[in-house]
Amino acid sequence: QDYQKKENELELFKTDLIEKSSRYENRLNELNEVIQKEMTQMENVAQFSAEEAKQWIIDKLKVEARNEGAENAMAIKNEMKERASREAKDVLAKAIENMAYEYTVESTLSSIPLVNDRIKGMIIGREGKNIRAIEDITSVKVIVDETPETVIISCFDPIKRDIASRTITELINNKNINPNEVARIYKKKKQDVEKEMRRAAADCLRLLNIxxxxxxxxxxxxxxxxxxxxxxxxxxxxxxxxxxxxxxxxxxxxxxxxxxxxxxxxxxxxxxxxxxxxxxxxxxxxxxxxxxxxxxxxxxxxxxxxxxxxxxxxxxxxxxxxxxxxxRPGARRDSLEQYTNRIESLERIASNKDGVNKVYALSAGREVRVIVEPKMMSDAQAHLLSSDIAKEIQESMEYPGQIKVTVIRQSIENAMTNTYNYNSGNGNGNGKGNGNGHKKNRNKVVEEG
Structure with a gap:
C-alpha cells in the first residue's frame, strides 16, 4: 500500500510538472512574439533592420577604437621618442663636445699676389713660352689677365694646384723664370708635397692609435x-x-x-x-x-x-x-643650385599631401612648416601627416643631419552678439550695448623629426 501511494504521488507530481512546463513554454512563446513585435516596430520607426543596427554599432565602435588606438599609439610613440632622443642626445653631446675643429671652405682656385704687374711679363715670357711651360709641366691653368697684381691658378685637382702654386711662388721669389727652372722647381715642390702627405697620414694614425x-x-x-x-x-x-x-x-x-x-x-x-x-x-x-x-x-x-x-x-x-x-655648421657649403633644389623638393613633397594649405621651408631647409586645413583632418591625422612627410623626405632625398617637419592645425571660431535693441537698453540713454563678442582660437602643432 505504501508503495502504491508513493507511485500515485509521483504520478501526480509528474503530471503537475508537465502542466507547468507547458505553461512556461506557452509564456515563453508569448514573450518571443512580443519581443519580435517590438523589434518590428523599432525597425519601422528607425528604418533599420536588426542586422543593420548591429553593423552600425560595430562600425561606430571600430572608428572609436581606431581613434583611441591612434591617440594611444601617438602618446606611446612620443614617450619613446623623447626617451630615445634624450639618451641619444646625451651620447652625441658628450662626443661632439670633444670635437673642436675649425673648418676651412676651399675652392678650385688659388691666387698668388704680385708686387707689381711687371712680374706677369716674366711669368708669361717671350712669346708665352714660360707660361706654356708652367701649364704643361704642372697641368694647371694659369690666369694672369683677369685680376691686377694677382696670378690665379685654376685646377680641380687640389694636389696639382698646390704644387703649381708653390712652384710659381718660388719662381717669382728667385726672379729666374725659364722652362728649365720651372721643371726643376716643380720636381722639388712635388717631392715636398708628397712628404707632407705622408707626414699627414702618419700623424693621423698616431693621433688615433691605429x-x-x-x-x-x-x-x-x-x-x-x-x-x-x-x-x-x-x-x-x-x-x-x-x-x-x-x-x-x-x-x-x-x-x-x-x-x-x-x-x-x-x-x-x-x-x-x-x-x-x-x-x-x-x-x-x-x-x-x-x-x-x-x-x-x-x-x-x-x-x-x-x-x-x-x-x-x-x-x-x-x-x-x-x-x-x-x-655641423660651417663644415660644408652648398651651391645655390643645390640649395634651391633642396628647398623646392621639400616644399613639393609636403604640398602634394591632402589637406595641406601652405608649406614653408625654413632654416636653410632644415625645417619644413606645414599648415593644414583644420576641417579636413583631426589632431591624430595631423600627427600621421607629419610622420608621412618625414618618411617620404627620408626615402627620396639626400641631406646632411636631420630635417624637422612641423604640422600646424589651427581652428578659429567666431561668435557675435545680437544687434543692440535701443528700447531694451539699460536706461542710460547712451545707445551703447552691453554685450561682448567672443572669439576662440585653437592651435595644434605637431612636430616630427
Missing amino acids: KNVSDEMFEMLGRLKYRTSYGQNILQHSIEVAKLAGYMAGELGLDIELAKRAGLFHDLGKANSHDAEASHVAIGVEVATRAKEHPVVINAVLSHHEEAEPISPISVLVNAADKISGS
Missing part, C-alpha cells in the same frame, strides 16, 4: 689632406668621424678601435675618385678588400652611403658620425 695599415691605404690617407667634399677637408672629416664613432662605441660597450678604424677609412676612396670612373665607395671597398681589412670596416665603407645594409652596430655608428660631421 696600426697595421697597408702601404696603399697609407698613401691614399695622405692624399685625403688635399681632397674636399662641399668644401670640407676629407682627412679632417675622416679623423672627426673616427673620433665620434670611437666615442659612441665606447658609450655602447662596442669595440672602440674597430669603430675608429672604420670611421677613418669610410671615405678613403675619395683619394682616388677624382680621375676614376668608379664611385669613391667602390674604390674604397676594392682597396680595403685588397688590404684584407676587417669585414666591418669594408661594410662601413659600403653602408655609409646605403649601398649595403649594416652588418654591425659599428657600421651604424660610422654612418651617424659621418652625418654629424658633415652637417
Whole structure:
C-alpha cells in the first residue's frame, strides 16, 4: 500500500510538472512574439533592420577604437621618442663636445699676389713660352689677365694646384723664370708635397692609435689632406668621424678601435675618385678588400652611403658620425643650385599631401612648416601627416643631419552678439550695448623629426 501511494504521488507530481512546463513554454512563446513585435516596430520607426543596427554599432565602435588606438599609439610613440632622443642626445653631446675643429671652405682656385704687374711679363715670357711651360709641366691653368697684381691658378685637382702654386711662388721669389727652372722647381715642390702627405697620414694614425695599415691605404690617407667634399677637408672629416664613432662605441660597450678604424677609412676612396670612373665607395671597398681589412670596416665603407645594409652596430655608428660631421655648421657649403633644389623638393613633397594649405621651408631647409586645413583632418591625422612627410623626405632625398617637419592645425571660431535693441537698453540713454563678442582660437602643432 505504501508503495502504491508513493507511485500515485509521483504520478501526480509528474503530471503537475508537465502542466507547468507547458505553461512556461506557452509564456515563453508569448514573450518571443512580443519581443519580435517590438523589434518590428523599432525597425519601422528607425528604418533599420536588426542586422543593420548591429553593423552600425560595430562600425561606430571600430572608428572609436581606431581613434583611441591612434591617440594611444601617438602618446606611446612620443614617450619613446623623447626617451630615445634624450639618451641619444646625451651620447652625441658628450662626443661632439670633444670635437673642436675649425673648418676651412676651399675652392678650385688659388691666387698668388704680385708686387707689381711687371712680374706677369716674366711669368708669361717671350712669346708665352714660360707660361706654356708652367701649364704643361704642372697641368694647371694659369690666369694672369683677369685680376691686377694677382696670378690665379685654376685646377680641380687640389694636389696639382698646390704644387703649381708653390712652384710659381718660388719662381717669382728667385726672379729666374725659364722652362728649365720651372721643371726643376716643380720636381722639388712635388717631392715636398708628397712628404707632407705622408707626414699627414702618419700623424693621423698616431693621433688615433691605429696600426697595421697597408702601404696603399697609407698613401691614399695622405692624399685625403688635399681632397674636399662641399668644401670640407676629407682627412679632417675622416679623423672627426673616427673620433665620434670611437666615442659612441665606447658609450655602447662596442669595440672602440674597430669603430675608429672604420670611421677613418669610410671615405678613403675619395683619394682616388677624382680621375676614376668608379664611385669613391667602390674604390674604397676594392682597396680595403685588397688590404684584407676587417669585414666591418669594408661594410662601413659600403653602408655609409646605403649601398649595403649594416652588418654591425659599428657600421651604424660610422654612418651617424659621418652625418654629424658633415652637417655641423660651417663644415660644408652648398651651391645655390643645390640649395634651391633642396628647398623646392621639400616644399613639393609636403604640398602634394591632402589637406595641406601652405608649406614653408625654413632654416636653410632644415625645417619644413606645414599648415593644414583644420576641417579636413583631426589632431591624430595631423600627427600621421607629419610622420608621412618625414618618411617620404627620408626615402627620396639626400641631406646632411636631420630635417624637422612641423604640422600646424589651427581652428578659429567666431561668435557675435545680437544687434543692440535701443528700447531694451539699460536706461542710460547712451545707445551703447552691453554685450561682448567672443572669439576662440585653437592651435595644434605637431612636430616630427
